[in-house]
Amino acid sequence: MRKYELIVFDLIDTLAYCKGLSDVETELVQAVGQDTVDSFIDGGNIDKKKTVDEAMEKFKTSAHLTEEQEALTRKWLSWSNSYLFEDTVEILEYLKVQGYRVGIISNSPPTNDDQLADLGIAHYVEVAVFSYELGLRKPEKEIFIELLERVNVESSQALMIGDSLENDVNGALAVGMDALLLDRNNNSNFNSKITSLLLLKGFLST
Numbered sequence: 001m002r003k004y005e006l007i008v009f010d011l012i013d014t015l016a017y018c019k020g021l022s023d024v025e026t027e028l029v030q031a032v033g034q035d036t037v038d039s040f041i042d043g044g045n046i047d048k049k050k051t052v053d054e055a056m057e058k059f060k061t062s063a064h065l066t067e068e069q070e071a072l073t074r075k076w077l078s079w080s081n082s083y084l085f086e087d088t089v090e091i092l093e094y095l096k097v098q099g100y101r102v103g104i105i106s107n108s109p110p111t112n113d114d115q116l117a118d119l120g121i122a123h124y125v126e127v128a129v130f131s132y133e134l135g136l137r138k139p140e141k142e143i144f145i146e147l148l149e150r151v152n153v154e155s156s157q158a159l160m161i162g163d164s165l166e167n168d169v170n171g172a173l174a175v176g177m178d179a180l181l182l183d184r185n186n187n188s189n190f191n192s193k194i195t196s197l198l199l200l201k202g203f204l205s206t
Helices: 019-032 034-048 052-063 067-077 088-098 115-119 141-151 165-173 197-205
Strands: 006-009 016-018 082-084 101-106 127-130 158-162 178-182
Touching: 006 141, 019 034, 019 067, 034 052, 052 067, 082 115, 088 101, 088 197, 101 141, 127 141, 141 165, 158 165, 165 178, 178 197
Parallel strands: 006 101, 006 158, 101 127, 158 178
Antiparallel strands: 016 082
């Protein structure tokens, strides 16, 4: 009997990378300063803002942004220019053929973009939970519980894969899910890890 019914992925730095985030953030830091950007991110709490306008409202006032700086900040929030890793489609297609259900949990700032559609993977994903939609963020238990409840799957039947030990792995383990760290550069000593999404095939077959 197969152990897992649901395979859950982090999005950015797991299934996709976002060139726009790093490039525009560098430009934004040059324009307003690292301390200002850090105050905006607020330790990740920006992920709990539900709209771009809500995220901008307080920041625009406190940082005294010019029109050009505001436009740059909004461009950064759009987190466009996302690209799939080369192993993403193959593993998602494999999971689809094998009959697994697929979910995504992502910590992400508010955006008007439909990232899954833009990346061309929406048809592989049954359920996606974004932090800015719920006002919750990994590793908070509630965001994992929300996803499981949406698809009516027990935590013991779900496996989480992500690049963050704290947010993805520990967050999932805290609610009774199994978890694998995706460590593409093989830098971590954590035991339960894979260095490529394609290695998930072997893990699921054991």
